[in-house]
Amino acid sequence: MPWTAADIPDQSGRVAVVTGANGGLGLEVARELAGKGALVVMAARDQAKAAAARETVASQVPGAALELQPLDLASLASVRQAAAAILAGHPRVDILVNNAGLMAIDERRTEDGFEMQLGVNHLGHFALSGLLLPALLASDGARVVSVTSTGRHFGRPIDPANPNLEGHYDPWRAYGQSKLADLHFALELDRRFRTAATPARSIVVHPGFASTDLQARSARESGGRSQRFFHAMVRRVGMTPAQGALPLLRAATDPRAAGGALYTPRWVNWGPPVRRPLVGRSRSREAMTTLWEFSERETGIGFDLTARA
Numbered sequence: 001m002p003w004t005a006a007d008i009p010d011q012s013g014r015v016a017v018v019t020g021a022n023g024g025l026g027l028e029v030a031r032e033l034a035g036k037g038a039l040v041v042m043a044a045r046d047q048a049k050a051a052a053a054r055e056t057v058a059s060q061v062p063g064a065a066l067e068l069q070p071l072d073l074a075s076l077a078s079v080r081q082a083a084a085a086i087l088a089g090h091p092r093v094d095i096l097v098n099n100a101g102l103m104a105i106d107e108r109r110t111e112d113g114f115e116m117q118l119g120v121n122h123l124g125h126f127a128l129s130g131l132l133l134p135a136l137l138a139s140d141g142a143r144v145v146s147v148t149s150t151g152r153h154f155g156r157p158i159d160p161a162n163p164n165l166e167g168h169y170d171p172w173r174a175y176g177q178s179k180l181a182d183l184h185f186a187l188e189l190d191r192r193f194r195t196a197a198t199p200a201r202s203i204v205v206h207p208g209f210a211s212t213d214l215q216a217r218s219a220r221e222s223g224g225r226s227q228r229f230f231h232a233m234v235r236r237v238g239m240t241p242a243q244g245a246l247p248l249l250r251a252a253t254d255p256r257a258a259g260g261a262l263y264t265p266r267w268v269n270w271g272p273p274v275r276r277p278l279v280g281r282s283r284s285r286e287a288m289t290t291l292w293e294f295s296e297r298e299t300g301i302g303f304d305l306t307a308r309a
């Protein structure tokens, strides 16, 4: 039987933080988790869009417990502020869905000078996860869900000597690098959780080809031919956002979802969420260690697995 949203167990009493919850897959994840009784912190950048998203969920899920939390992943100062506010309100976080992302945009930098896709897709989430660690460790079995993409197949591991791809920037290369980083971050985090004998799990997902604002923004912000092609394609043959959110929801809630697992649609970009084996350089320990050391150094945020809220 395919796994569906109806398989999500009761989430009453659980606290979930979802990044990019003001649209696309993040909004679907927020809606489903709230519908199952979780208190959902909708962490988002565009506040007008976030207020509208909250209204949408509230109108569809009577009694939904929702909080808005401003978060700009392109600013480490904003990540710190958001994490501090979340920790102040919630000493325990059971689910962290690191969902927000950008795809194949023109070359830009974050406030801290990181290449934008690396900064938002990976480094911002790395920092947020590290800062929320005390609350995650206070849960009796937290889940951290990271979102990769088929872009991981063409992405190269971070070269700490040129992480911003200076001099040979390409929008897809940068996306692939950031999405391979999301995968390696998730696997290394899970390894660390297990080494420290914590009950927390880190799981990685690929949503599939889902029609959200991702492709539209990519076409808008780059004007590139391939970006426009994917935008046109996804509108014709993409899954709905609700379908694309299922791997995220399964990783966040299925009691049988194991730490370090990869969930994707059954047919690569389409279909119900299933567990897939990790192959090839997905499993490169060397790349994971390099990424982790680079990310700690650049964000100034470490992961103290002995911390408690």
Ligand SMILES: NC(=O)c1ccc[n+]([C@@H]2O[C@H](COP(=O)([O-])OP(=O)(O)OC[C@H]3O[C@@H](n4cnc5c(N)ncnc54)[C@H](OP(=O)(O)O)[C@@H]3O)[C@@H](O)[C@H]2O)c1
Pocket: 019, 020, 021, 022, 023, 024, 025, 026, 044, 045, 046, 047, 049, 071, 072, 073, 074, 099, 100, 101, 102, 103, 120, 121, 147, 148, 149, 150, 206, 207, 208, 209, 210, 211, 212, 213, 214, 215, 217, 244
């Ligand atoms: N849809 C697909 O086919 C597909 C395939 C593979 C992987 N993915 C991954 O799925 C995730 C969700 O994407 P989506 O499809 O739902 O796209 P989407 O509709 O464009 O949503 C992206 C979300 O990321 C947020 N975001 C962008 N920059 C941000 C920043 N600096 N700080 C905080 N939030 C920021 C956006 O918020 P604002 O509007 O406020 O900027 C939005 O909520 C991404 O990680 C993407 O790489 C999607």
